[in-house]
Amino acid sequence: MTNIAIGNAKLNIVQGDITEQGTDAIVNAANSSLLGGGGVDGAIHRKGGPSILSECERIRRTLWRDGLPAGEAVITSGGRLKARYVIHTVGPVWHGGNNNEAEVLIRCYLNSLELANSKSLNSLAFPAISTGAYGYPIRNAGTLALKTVKDYFSSKYKETTLKEVVFVLYTRSDFEVYEELVKAIF
Numbered sequence: 001m002t003n004i005a006i007g008n009a010k011l012n013i014v015q016g017d018i019t020e021q022g023t024d025a026i027v028n029a030a031n032s033s034l035l036g037g038g039g040v041d042g043a044i045h046r047k048g049g050p051s052i053l054s055e056c057e058r059i060r061r062t063l064w065r066d067g068l069p070a071g072e073a074v075i076t077s078g079g080r081l082k083a084r085y086v087i088h089t090v091g092p093v094w095h096g097g098n099n100n101e102a103e104v105l106i107r108c109y110l111n112s113l114e115l116a117n118s119k120s121l122n123s124l125a126f127p128a129i130s131t132g133a134y135g136y137p138i139r140n141a142g143t144l145a146l147k148t149v150k151d152y153f154s155s156k157y158k159e160t161t162l163k164e165v166v167f168v169l170y171t172r173s174d175f176e177v178y179e180e181l182v183k184a185i186f
Helices: 039-048 050-062 101-118 138-154 172-185
Strands: 002-006 009-015 025-030 073-077 085-090 123-126 164-169
Touching: 002 138, 002 172, 009 138, 009 172, 025 039, 039 050, 050 073, 073 101, 085 101, 101 123, 101 138, 138 164, 138 172, 164 172
Parallel strands: 009 164, 025 085, 025 123, 123 164
Antiparallel strands: 002 009, 073 085
16 A cells, blocks of 8 residues: 655555445446446446435436536445445546547546535545546556646645545556556656
């Protein structure tokens, strides 16, 4: 585990299962349907139970009839998870890096941070958004994720309730990439 101070907050890098995090909220690398799927999305829906799906269905009926666009974020309860809330965001599908993937991925992180702050949350856990089925290279995605969080907390104008951000990497190899990146970025 790596623990870094960023502004008045701390950044942790851990290897593990995001569904086991006891942070105020965890971020779901969702698909635009918000109805569950594979990877992190499926694990969160399975472990969190039917209330998360029910809330996602309501969001689809009332706010995002055509599905949640990539880069946007919405919040539901955490259901049976340790986390009180789940912030669902849709990352970009990797198409070689020339189709605004970086901008969309940055928006995923920023919109999730802003949503957590708007709910006065103190802690938030992220997975490696878009690096699974969506094919975003882990090193590229990790660099953007870490720089975005660093910039968010380094902003002199930024007042936030967040005191802790955790990056939860499922595989040892992804964890090692983030450990390497954090040394270069911080």
